[in-house]
Amino acid sequence: MAGTAAATSSDVAVRKKNRNRSPFYQGWKRFKKHRLAVVGLAWVVLxxxxxxIGPWVAPYDYRIGDFLAINQGPSWTHIFGTDNVGHDMFSQILYSIRSALIVAVGATLVSFVIGVVLGLWAGLRGGLADAIIMRGVDFMMTLPGFLFALILVVLLGRGYWSLILAIGIPGWAGYARLVRSLVLGMRNGEMVEAARALGASQAHIARRYMLPNVTGSMAVSLAFGIPGDLAQIAGLSIFGMGLQPPIPSFGNMLAQAGDNILGFPWLLYFPAGIFAITLLAFLFVADGLQEAFNPKGGH
Known part of the structure; x- marks a missing residue:
């Protein structure tokens, strides 16, 4: 019995030691030391x-306005006030958060997937494939991303999928360049060369050796990419090319507030404040991830 207990205790100690050596565990320990990143992560989770859950907890339907409560200031009935057609601003913001996340996360994932696939392909294959992909990267990097997205919205329309593609397609170049540079640094490593000698396919090498080693850098890029796409969504809405009303969005609310800021300032303060805090929170998280996964790299 004593020997069994000692063996069990030894196994637990080994597992704990292995966990402590895990790069993700070490990264989490470094991340927690960045207080603003932890606060930002809490806000991002919220x-x-x-x-x-916004559509289920919103006290009012975003499509229905109360014409007896137009442009009312914050109160117990409408804690963020109402707009010029009687929409409850708190409910509008909850629905806007949902819309922003659908488009921003969707667009970031589109950019990410295209960029990672092309970056891996360019870095592993080299030669003509690398040259063609990198010329495409150079071309995309010279184009104003917002203008390109604006043109795509005009061509595709103003629905969710249209905006996801319009914002996501122009954004792949940065991910591709980063992944390619990381792959080039690992392409001639001992483990990769050994896998090639054993006849491993390029897909196996990419999945087994490349992707796990670029996870940290990709997490940082995603954390920076989402707030950038959030800002683009708001910008498109301010130019009248965002989600089609009556679907609420932060850009639509900010555009409307600009015409009424002197008489009804709450129309600007609440959506603009929440939107600005959210962008900062994502940037704090990205900064914390950068320090966690690349502590010596800085900015």
């Missing part, structure tokens, strides 16, 4: 929760 933002996602609000986006998921």
């Amino acid at each position: 933002f996602f929760i609000a986006g998921i």
Whole structure:
């Protein structure tokens, strides 16, 4: 019995030691030291929760306005006030969070998937494939991303999928360049050369050796990419090319508030404040991830 207990205790100690050596565990320890990143992560989690449950907890339907409560200031009935057609601003913001997350996360994933696939392909294959992909990267990097997205919205329309593609397609170049540079640094490593000698396919090498080693850098890029796409969504809405009303969005609310800021400032303060805090929170998280996964790399 004593021997069994000692063996069990030894196994637990080994598992704990292995966990402590895990790069993700070490990264989490470094991340927790970045207080603003932890605060930002808490806000981002709250933002996602609000986006998921918002339609079920919103006190009013975003499509229905109360014409007897037009442009009312914050009160117990409408804690963020109402707009010029009697929409409850708190409910509008909850629905706007959901819309923003659908488009921003969807667009970021489109950019990410295209960029990672092309970056891996360019880095592993080299030669003509690398040259063609990198010329495409150079071309996309010279184009104003917002203008390109604006043109695509005009061509595709103003629905969810249209905006996801319009914002996501122009954004792949940065991910592709980063992944390619990381792959080039690992392509001639001992483990990769050994896998090639054993006849491993390029897909196996990419899945087994490349992707796990670029996870940290990709997490940082995603954390920076989502707030960038959030800002683009708001910009498109301000130009009248965002989600089609009556679907609420932060850009639509900010555009409307600009015409009424002197008489009804709450129309600007609440959506602009929440939107600005959210962008900062994502940037704090990205900064914390960068320090966690690349502690010596800095900015």
